[in-house]
Amino acid sequence: MNDLILNDKTIFQICINLNDDIEELKKSRKKLLDLNSDWSYFCIQSQEQFNQIMIEQFKYSNNEFENKIYNLFDSVPEVLLYGQKCRKAKDLDEREKVHEVCKLVSQTDIFRLAMIYKFGGLYFDLSSQLVIDIESSFSKYNCCLVRSDKEVRTSMLYAKKNNNIVKKILSSSIDKVSESKREGTKIMQMSLAGPTHWTNVILNEIKQEGLEENNAKVFWENELIGWEMMSTWKRELHTPSSKNPFKKINQHWLKDY
Numbered sequence: 001m002n003d004l005i006l007n008d009k010t011i012f013q014i015c016i017n018l019n020d021d022i023e024e025l026k027k028s029r030k031k032l033l034d035l036n037s038d039w040s041y042f043c044i045q046s047q048e049q050f051n052q053i054m055i056e057q058f059k060y061s062n063n064e065f066e067n068k069i070y071n072l073f074d075s076v077p078e079v080l081l082y083g084q085k086c087r088k089a090k091d092l093d094e095r096e097k098v099h100e101v102c103k104l105v106s107q108t109d110i111f112r113l114a115m116i117y118k119f120g121g122l123y124f125d126l127s128s129q130l131v132i133d134i135e136s137s138f139s140k141y142n143c144c145l146v147r148s149d150k151e152v153r154t155s156m157l158y159a160k161k162n163n164n165i166v167k168k169i170l171s172s173s174i175d176k177v178s179e180s181k182r183e184g185t186k187i188m189q190m191s192l193a194g195p196t197h198w199t200n201v202i203l204n205e206i207k208q209e210g211l212e213e214n215n216a217k218v219f220w221e222n223e224l225i226g227w228e229m230m231s232t233w234k235r236e237l238h239t240p241s242s243k244n245p246f247k248k249i250n251q252h253w254l255k256d257y
Contacts, residue, residue, distance in 0.1 A: 008120030
């Protein structure tokens, strides 16, 4: 990945152990890119690629804070608690498989923050739909997120490079992991760098005055036209494609545990 060239007009997505060979998804992605022809698109396709980017861009960075981001990412297997999905698994083997998925999800929570912090740009989940003109919707702000009545979503993030809001979310996760290691405790996935964590930092620590000071905008979901948290193809992401039947697919996350 030494030739990785990214900038603040890059759209990031992650497709590790998921099926993105879905016509509706591809059509939606094309609409977004057609609306934003000066933006590039970058999708992570494997855990090996994912890990390599974190090593090259953060572990070996000359920036101390970026090194701390890598240590946060690398610490997930050590500090992550076996959550409710693991406890409801039918046997030990399935419990461990679910925990591996939880670790991956937690690392993707950190990865999206890390990439947007270092490069700027836009991240959104494959399970969400976003068809907007990015410049007209977001560019007047330094950072944009979406929220529901209950939480700030981790599924969409736009920010300028080295954004203070994104740094605050990361710094808070770094502090939480340091405390966990010091006290020998574990952290739930949602609270490490997931929605519970983002919600607490944005709504309880930064608050509205801090958002205004940093020129940040938290959209209500129904306020952001062109955004859908749950796309119509979400379940298909966890179903193997007939065109690529041997690709590993994460089917655990949608189980009714």
